[in-house]
Every structure is written in C-alpha cells, then in structure tokens.
Amino acid sequence: MKTIASGFLRMMDHQKIDPVNYIWVWSEYESTSSEKQEARIQENSDILNCIGKKVKLEFTGRIRCVSCGRITKKSFNQGNCFTCFQTLAQNDLCILRPDTCHFHLGTCREPDWGEDQCFRPHTVYLANSSAIKVGITKENPVSNRWVDQGAMQGIPMVEVSSRRDAGIIEKELSKVLSDRTTWQKMVSGDPEPIDLTEKKREFVQRIEELDLDLDYKVASQNEPTTILYPIQSYPKKIQSLSPEKNAVIEDILTGIKGQYLLFESGVINIRAYGGYEAILSAE
Structure with a gap:
C-alpha cells in the first residue's frame, strides 16, 4: 500500500458540495517533545481517489492536543488535553448550549476570544x-x-x-x-x-x-x-470503529459523509479523534 498521509488528525476539510470534495487534514510538529508546540497543518485531497479501494488507517497510540500541541494520554472534546479542556473558552459548556452564554456576566474564560467568535x-x-x-x-x-x-x-x-x-x-x-x-x-x-x-x-x-x-x-x-456526498455504497453493518478497539482499520472505503469514513465493516468519525496520530495508506 502507498502512504497518503501520516500525522496527528484534524477534522476533514472540503470544497464544493456537488459532490463534496473532501480534503484529508493532519498536523505535524517540529519535534517529538511533549512541550507546547505550534502545529503545521498539512492537506491532501487523495482521499477521494481511495473510494472503492482497500484503505488502511493505522493508529499509533500517540495523541497531541489540537490546541496546545502537547502530548496527552487522553483526549477531551475532540482532541484537547485536560488543561485546555478546562481553561479554553472554546471548550466551555456554553459552546454546546449557546443560550447559556455568560459573557455578559463577565465570566467568559477568554473574553477576547468570546468577543471575536461569539459576537x-x-x-x-x-x-x-x-x-x-x-x-x-x-x-x-x-x-x-x-x-x-x-x-x-x-x-x-x-x-x-x-x-x-x-x-x-x-x-x-x-x-x-x-x-x-x-x-x-x-x-x-x-x-x-x-x-x-x-x-x-x-x-x-x-x-x-x-x-x-x-x-x-x-x-x-x-x-x-x-448536498451530494462521494458514496459508492453505505455500510452493510452500522458499527462504530475507534482507535481503542480498532488500532488498524483495513477495509474497502465505500464513501465519505459528514466527518465519517464509510467502510464495508463499519464507520469512523474522524472529527471525534482529532489529535490522534495515524497513518493513512491505500492500494
């Protein structure tokens, strides 16, 4: 198999909607240090050429926080380390429940971020x-x-x-x-x-x-x-695949929809595993 990309996952990007042209996105870092690091965002649109072919998605077990770049043992809220999960405004409960926004009370975790993003x-x-x-x-x-x-x-x-x-x-x-x-x-x-x-x-x-x-x-x-999605067929079995249970996913890629890769044997939500290090290969 040919390696298409290797690095720490980010949610897929896209262009157009008829059909959606997906772009595989990942982060690279200057060193293997566990200290805070800025990510270099990389992109590859070859994922579309993989539909209908056997694809291998292999997880290494390493996770880096999508916000600060530090190595973390556990991911919170789609790719954050515990510290960023607890301190960043983008991870506050009001992001899930916008009606509970408390900016006007003066208790926003990051007022500058809140003013820029929420107003x-x-x-x-x-x-x-x-x-x-x-x-x-x-x-x-x-x-x-x-x-x-x-x-x-x-x-x-x-x-x-x-x-x-x-x-x-x-x-x-x-x-x-x-x-x-x-x-x-x-x-x-x-x-x-x-x-x-x-x-x-x-x-x-x-x-x-x-x-x-x-x-x-x-x-x-x-x-x-x-909106039309690049799908040859839907999975025969609706089973959620995950790095914890499926460190290596090797199967026919039948389509992409939302942030999900659709395989014959199940599906995986790429957005849910932001920050996970993975190697993507295809025939």
Whole structure:
C-alpha cells in the first residue's frame, strides 16, 4: 500500500458540495517533545481517489492536543488535553448550549476570544441529515456546517448578531424539533427528502409568535441547498470503529459523509479523534 498521509488528525476539510470534495487534514510538529508546540497543518485531497479501494488507517497510540500541541494520554472534546479542556473558552459548556452564554456576566474564560467568535453574525437553520433538525452556525457559507453534519439538504431561516441569540432561538425550536443528528441513520442511507421551503415558513412564523425580544432578520434564501456526498455504497453493518478497539482499520472505503469514513465493516468519525496520530495508506 502507498502512504497518503501520516500525522496527528484534524477534522476533514472540503470544497464544493456537488459532490463534496473532501480534503484529508493532519498536523505535524517540529519535534517529538511533549512541550507546547505550534502545529503545521498539512492537506491532501487523495482521499477521494481511495473510494472503492482497500484503505488502511493505522493508529499509533500517540495523541497531541489540537490546541496546545502537547502530548496527552487522553483526549477531551475532540482532541484537547485536560488543561485546555478546562481553561479554553472554546471548550466551555456554553459552546454546546449557546443560550447559556455568560459573557455578559463577565465570566467568559477568554473574553477576547468570546468577543471575536461569539459576537459575529450567526444563522439559525434547518437541515436534513438523519431527519429534519434545527441548528446554528457562524460558518459562511452555511453549507460548510451542513457538510460537517452529513446533511443532504439545508436552508437558512434567520440571521442574528450573536451566538447567544442564535442559541435562544434554537433552544425554543428544539422543543418541537430535534437539534441533533442520529449518526446511525445518517451513515446508513439517504434520508427522505423534506420540503424545507415550507418548513422554513412554518418555523419562521413560530419564531415570530414566540416574541423573544431579539433582533433578527429572515434569511433571503428560500430554496433549499442540496448536498451530494462521494458514496459508492453505505455500510452493510452500522458499527462504530475507534482507535481503542480498532488500532488498524483495513477495509474497502465505500464513501465519505459528514466527518465519517464509510467502510464495508463499519464507520469512523474522524472529527471525534482529532489529535490522534495515524497513518493513512491505500492500494
């Protein structure tokens, strides 16, 4: 087999959406030292040429924090060492639950980071990944977030000026809509198409009726975006593969969807193992 890449994993990047052109991303470091180090980000688009071929993904057992670059024995929140998990604003609970943002209380872990990341335009959207769901993102274009989630349709609903405002709207809508993707369904087949144009009208009206005292504007896009993924076939068995149980994955790569590599024998979520050192090879 030919080695395509070796280094510490990062979430896959992409270009286009018809179909999605995935890019394999990893980090390299100046030395093997366990001290704090800056990462050199490397990219390779050969992963697309591997679909339909036997691929070998081998984990070495080493993990480096995606934030500080130090060697860590255990990964927290998709690639952080315990110190970064405990101290960085990007790992605070309010990132998972934006409506609980506490910046206005003066208790943000990193006020400069919070001001830069959380007080910028955010979009509340509908997407069809495993089924219809509501979500928020600061990504521009919004489709970047939909690809990351493996959504096959998406439509922006409303735009707001902060992450907290987006989170408040999302929380209200999550009382009647899921705000999660069921990964097992997402990697097992295409979801049934949904009339997201009509659903947008329905839920924008619901937002207006909630009278949340928030400044927002209705997104101008009224037709859903359709996303196609490079998939030859879905796995015959929906089994989650992991470095702890599968240090070496050697199988036919049948497709990529969201941040998942789809193999005949199961799937692996690359984003979940950010910072893990791996060697990617293919026939």
